Amino acid sequence: MRGRRAWLLSASLADLVFLYAPIAVLMLFSFNASRLSATWQGFTFQWYRLLIEDVALLAAVQNSLLVGVISTIIATVLGVSAAVSLERVPFRGQRVVEGALLLPLVIPEVMMGVALMLFFVLIKLPLSLVTVTIGHAAFNLPIVAVIVRARLHKLDPRLEEAARDLGATPWQAFRRVTLPLLMPAVLGGALMAFTISLDDFIVTFFTAGPGSTTLPLKVYSMVKSGVSPVINALSAILVLVSMALIGLSLALQREREGQK
Amino acid sequence: MADYSVEIQDVVKYHSATLAVDHLSLEVRPGEFFSLLGPSGSGKTSTLRLLAGFERPDHGDIRIEGRSMRDVPPNLRPANLVFQTYALFPHLTVFDNIAFGLEMRRLSRAEIDPRVSAALDMMKLRGKRDRLPAQLSGGEQQRVALARALVNRPAGLLLDEPLGALDQQLRQDMQVELKAIQEQVGITFICVTHHQEEALTMSDRVAVMNHGRALQVGTPQEIYEAPASAFVANFIGVSNGLTGRIVTITGARCTVSLPDLPTGPTILARRPAGAVEGSRVTVLLRPERLHLSQDVHLNGFENALPARVSKAIYNGNEMQYLLRLSDSVSWKARVPNSGGDRKRFLPGEVIFVRWNADEGVVLTE
Numbered sequence: 001m002r003g004r005r006a007w008l009l010s011a012s013l014a015d016l017v018f019l020y021a022p023i024a025v026l027m028l029f030s031f032n033a034s035r036l037s038a039t040w041q042g043f044t045f046q047w048y049r050l051l052i053e054d055v056a057l058l059a060a061v062q063n064s065l066l067v068g069v070i071s072t073i074i075a076t077v078l079g080v081s082a083a084v085s086l087e088r089v090p091f092r093g094q095r096v097v098e099g100a101l102l103l104p105l106v107i108p109e110v111m112m113g114v115a116l117m118l119f120f121v122l123i124k125l126p127l128s129l130v131t132v133t134i135g136h137a138a139f140n141l142p143i144v145a146v147i148v149r150a151r152l153h154k155l156d157p158r159l160e161e162a163a164r165d166l167g168a169t170p171w172q173a174f175r176r177v178t179l180p181l182l183m184p185a186v187l188g189g190a191l192m193a194f195t196i197s198l199d200d201f202i203v204t205f206f207t208a209g210p211g212s213t214t215l216p217l218k219v220y221s222m223v224k225s226g227v228s229p230v231i232n233a234l235s236a237i238l239v240l241v242s243m244a245l246i247g248l249s250l251a252l253q254r255e256r257e258g259q260k
Numbered sequence: 261m262a263d264y265s266v267e268i269q270d271v272v273k274y275h276s277a278t279l280a281v282d283h284l285s286l287e288v289r290p291g292e293f294f295s296l297l298g299p300s301g302s303g304k305t306s307t308l309r310l311l312a313g314f315e316r317p318d319h320g321d322i323r324i325e326g327r328s329m330r331d332v333p334p335n336l337r338p339a340n341l342v343f344q345t346y347a348l349f350p351h352l353t354v355f356d357n358i359a360f361g362l363e364m365r366r367l368s369r370a371e372i373d374p375r376v377s378a379a380l381d382m383m384k385l386r387g388k389r390d391r392l393p394a395q396l397s398g399g400e401q402q403r404v405a406l407a408r409a410l411v412n413r414p415a416g417l418l419l420d421e422p423l424g425a426l427d428q429q430l431r432q433d434m435q436v437e438l439k440a441i442q443e444q445v446g447i448t449f450i451c452v453t454h455h456q457e458e459a460l461t462m463s464d465r466v467a468v469m470n471h472g473r474a475l476q477v478g479t480p481q482e483i484y485e486a487p488a489s490a491f492v493a494n495f496i497g498v499s500n501g502l503t504g505r506i507v508t509i510t511g512a513r514c515t516v517s518l519p520d521l522p523t524g525p526t527i528l529a530r531r532p533a534g535a536v537e538g539s540r541v542t543v544l545l546r547p548e549r550l551h552l553s554q555d556v557h558l559n560g561f562e563n564a565l566p567a568r569v570s571k572a573i574y575n576g577n578e579m580q581y582l583l584r585l586s587d588s589v590s591w592k593a594r595v596p597n598s599g600g601d602r603k604r605f606l607p608g609e610v611i612f613v614r615w616n617a618d619e620g621v622v623l624t625e
Binding site: 161180 | 312340343345
């Protein structure tokens with residue numbers, strides 16, 4: 001037994017190294033005084049200082065946050081409605097709609113990006129932050145819907161009936177009983193959506209126009225002109241923020257289940 | 261004031277292709293404890309959901325206090341349901357659960373607080389008002405569910421297997437308590453149960469249901485003493501049957517010949533209404549009303565039939581015997597294990613089953 005345990009432990013340790021070693025190196029070198037990233041020449045915060053002084057970069061951050069917040073709100077409202085109608089109101093062709101809704105999760109993102117771009121060109125909507133936001137809302141909707149629906153599926157439908165029986169209209173029953181119980185999943189889904197929006201490159205690449213550079217696009221253009229330790233610093237921040245958001249999202253989704 | 265609190269008028273309900281409720285008509289009087297008793301799939305729960313308004317009848321109408329419920333959604337019906345699983349709101353405290361219905365009716369805080377407090381007192385939940393449902397015992401959860409419905413002072417309280425989730429001891433205590441609560445609040449209770457003892461103990465009247473129909477409606481005594489059909493008799497525990505033909509009728513009694521038994525004996529039974537000489541009848545007997553003895557003499561009993569013991573089961577306070585009266589007729593008998601004088605019988609033994617004519621339920625075919 002002991003041997004088996006040790007073996008399993010070292011295997012998972014190897015997994016962690018495999019996953020996080022590159023990120024750890026990246027973070028470490030964001031504090032490296034050397035301009036050439038390959039060797040360690042002492043500790044510095046100067047790359048972080050350069051980062052916050054970069055006006056173009058801050059504009060990209062601002063764009064990313066704007067797109068993230070608005071696309072998340074849209075995806076959350078639509079995703080929750082989709083989840084509720086799929087779970088609670090049976091209708092003809094439900095399975096087809098369900099499949100169609102989840103398809104964006106599995107089709108290659110490049111296709112999604114190209115398709116969105118062609119669509120916007122077709123309806124003559126100039127590529128801008130608006131089109132980026134719509135694009136992000138589109139791929140985030142199914143993510144929110146899946147997360148919320150999983151929670152809704154575990155919710156006893158009799159709770160809604162009880163509310164109705166006690167005098168609540170369908171809307172009041174949703175507002176006072178279903179939504180509060182779904183809240184962990186709604187917030188978890190929204191955070192997940194926000195994180196994915198913040199990190200997205202491909203769909204953004206195809207749907208962005210002049211002046212609508214988001215953070216990942218900015219990083220990409222910076223890398224093209226050579227990897228500077230500033231990129232390391234930026235990436236370190238992005239990774240930490242994303243991990244925090246995802247961690248929070250998972251914690252929220254797990255919350256109420258722990259109570260049962 | 262309407263004559264009836266709740267009326268079900270010729271209601272039909274299909275669940276996709278299955279007929280759940282089949283031309284059901286029932287009248288429940290104000291302040292009555294009325295039970296729908298039946299096995300699962302008998303349509304009793306469907307009937308309750310139709311009353312609550314979660315489902316709509318395909319045919320017929322439901323009236324509560326004389327008002328048609330045809331187009332009335334659940335939230336506007338003067339009836340409240342206590343769910344089998346209670347369906348308490350897990351995110352609300354006991355107090356907020358009970359206040360929910362009053363809040364939906366937009367009553368002011370000044371009206372809600374005393375009513376919820378009174379409900380908490382009545383259900384002995386005063387100390388639990390700020391707990392969440394998950395922090396309560398099963399019995400407490402059930403009392404919250406009752407309080408949450410009763411606080412709205414509905415015209416009718418609907419209970420779906422109210423004691424189903426409780427353990428045996430609590431179940432018996434709650435039977436008495438539920439009946440006491442009903443008498444105290446004076447609200448019409450309509451209770452769905454598959455448990456015959458529960459229905460007979462608590463109810464003023466019982467409707468025995470099967471296949472979406474009410475087979476018999478009556479007081480517990482009427483149902484118990486005079487079941488109208490073999491199904492009703494079986495469902496409330498009269499499981500021993502014999503078929504035969506009436507030979508002679510003398511006043512309120514008749515003699516029945518039993519061609520199913522090898523010796524072709526006759527027994528004495530109550531004369532069923534409308535029976536004549538030659539009518540085919542079924543005589544039904546309760547397992548606990550049979551007296552077993554090795555003595556061939558009647559000793560004061562009116563009937564005696566020979567039987568062979570095929571199984572004897574020790575069951576704590578009683579013995580259960582499986583008896584064979586012939587190759588095709590087997591009966592059950594239950595004999596209390598009281599005192600030391602009672603003789604136990606062993607499998608294979610031939611004994612006599614004795615009973616008085618009035619113990620038998622006689623059904624004409």
